[in-house]
Amino acid sequence: MEFLDNYDVILSPVAAVPALAHGTTFEHLNAFGYVFTHNLTGWPAAVVRAGTSPEGLPIGVQIACGPWREDRALAVAAVLESALGPFAPPTIAA
Secondary structure, three states: OOHHHOOOOEEEEOOOOOOOOOOOHHHHHHHHHHHHHHHHHOOOEEEEEEEEOOOOOEEEEEEEOOOOOHHHHHHHHHHHHHHHOOOOOOOOOO
8 A cells, every 4th residue: 555655556467478268267377466466455457458469369458556546547548548559359260
């Protein structure tokens, strides 16, 4: 809490790896250490796509704030989405 007296938001990766195949998250729980703190405390956080891996997988950035500051998380998420451009959905092979 004292740290957040000096900073409005904390930016971090969502995971230590790009997006995982559906259904494999529990096999890679250690990769999600960045989100545990906010999930366990209930502090507000938002996630936006920040890039794409060489394999075409999404890479996200998490914007976290102190208690009751959803406004900050959503405002920074909007700025990042605007600066990083729109999400281009992947093509799905038939």
